[in-house]
Amino acid sequence: MESLIFAINAVMPIVLVVALGYGLKKWGLMLAEFSAKANALVFRVCLPAMLFLNVYEIESIGSVDFGYVFYTLAVVLAVFFINIPMVKKICHNAKGCGALLQATFRSNFALVGIPLAESLYGSEGVAVAALLSAVTIPLFNVLGVISLSIFTKNGKKPSVKRILHGIVTNPLIISIFAGCVALLVRELFKGVGIGFRLSDVTPLYKALGYLSATATPLSLLVLGAQFEFSAVASLKREIIYGTLVRTVIIPVLAIGGACLFFRDSFDGAQFASFVAVFATPVAVSTVPMAQEMGGDTVLAGQLVVFTTVASAFSVGLVSFFLKFIGVLG
Numbered sequence: 001m002e003s004l005i006f007a008i009n010a011v012m013p014i015v016l017v018v019a020l021g022y023g024l025k026k027w028g029l030m031l032a033e034f035s036a037k038a039n040a041l042v043f044r045v046c047l048p049a050m051l052f053l054n055v056y057e058i059e060s061i062g063s064v065d066f067g068y069v070f071y072t073l074a075v076v077l078a079v080f081f082i083n084i085p086m087v088k089k090i091c092h093n094a095k096g097c098g099a100l101l102q103a104t105f106r107s108n109f110a111l112v113g114i115p116l117a118e119s120l121y122g123s124e125g126v127a128v129a130a131l132l133s134a135v136t137i138p139l140f141n142v143l144g145v146i147s148l149s150i151f152t153k154n155g156k157k158p159s160v161k162r163i164l165h166g167i168v169t170n171p172l173i174i175s176i177f178a179g180c181v182a183l184l185v186r187e188l189f190k191g192v193g194i195g196f197r198l199s200d201v202t203p204l205y206k207a208l209g210y211l212s213a214t215a216t217p218l219s220l221l222v223l224g225a226q227f228e229f230s231a232v233a234s235l236k237r238e239i240i241y242g243t244l245v246r247t248v249i250i251p252v253l254a255i256g257g258a259c260l261f262f263r264d265s266f267d268g269a270q271f272a273s274f275v276a277v278f279a280t281p282v283a284v285s286t287v288p289m290a291q292e293m294g295g296d297t298v299l300a301g302q303l304v305v306f307t308t309v310a311s312a313f314s315v316g317l318v319s320f321f322l323k324f325i326g327v328l329g
Helices: 002-026 032-056 066-090 094-105 109-149 160-168 171-191 202-226 236-262 268-278 286-292 297-324
Strands: none
Touching (some): 002 202, 002 297, 032 202, 032 286, 066 094, 094 236, 094 286, 109 171, 109 286, 109 297, 202 297, 236 297, 286 297
C-alpha cells in the first residue's frame, strides 16, 4: 500500500497540471496558436537547458557498474526494434506510428523516474539512476528522432541522410552532447587541480536553472491545452496498445527478466533504477518532439496522459513485488 500511495503521489501533480492546462484552454487563456509556440519553446530552449544541467550535474562517472547499464540499453533497443512492425499493424496513420513507437520505449525517467529511485532506495538509488540517465536519455532522444523519421506519408523508405540530419540537429541531442563535453572538461579540470566550475559563472548557471525549471510545468500545461477528449474514440487502438506496452508488458518482461536471470548480479539500487526507467509513463518531451518533427501530437499527448494515470498502479505493484521478494529490502 505504501508503494501504491507513493506512486499516486508521484504522478498526481502531473495529472493536475495537465488538467489545469485543459482548463486554461477552455477559459481562452491557452489557445491553439499560443500552445504550438509554447511547445516549440519547450523543445528548442527549456528542455535543452534541463538536459544539459542533468548531464553536467552528475557527480562522478568513474565508478559505474556497466552491467546494469548494458542490460538497460539492450532492453530499450529490443523494445524499439520489436515494436516497429507491431505499431505498423496497430496504427495505419504514418504520423501516428512514430508517436506510438516512441511511447513503447521512452519513459519519463528524468521527471518521475529519478525521484522514484530515490524513494525506493534512498541516495544510493538516485545516484545509480542519475548515472543511468546519462546513457539512456541520449539513447531515448536518438531513437525518438529515428521513430519520427522512418514512417513517411508516401510509403517510401526513409532517407538515411534525413535521419542523420534529424539526429545531429535535434536540440535535445545537441544539449546532451554539450553537457557531456562540459562534464568531461570539469573532470579534466578536477584531475589537474583546477577549481573552476561552470556553476561559478553564477548569472549563466542561474539562467539555465530558470529555463530548466520552466520545462516541465510549461510542457504539462501545453499538453493539457492540446488534449482532446473527442480524439480518444478514434485513437482507442493506439492508446490501449501504447498504455499496455508502456505500463504492463515492459515492466513485467524487463524487471521480471532481471529478477529471473540477474538477481545475483544487480543490487537493490540498480533494481530501483530499473523501476525508474521501465515502469514510468511516457516522457512528456515526446509531445513537443512530435510537433517539431511532424508527428501526431494529439496521439503523443493522449499516450502521455493515459500512461501517466496507469503508471500509478503499475509502479506501485512492481515496487511491492520487489520489496516482497527482498530485492529492495
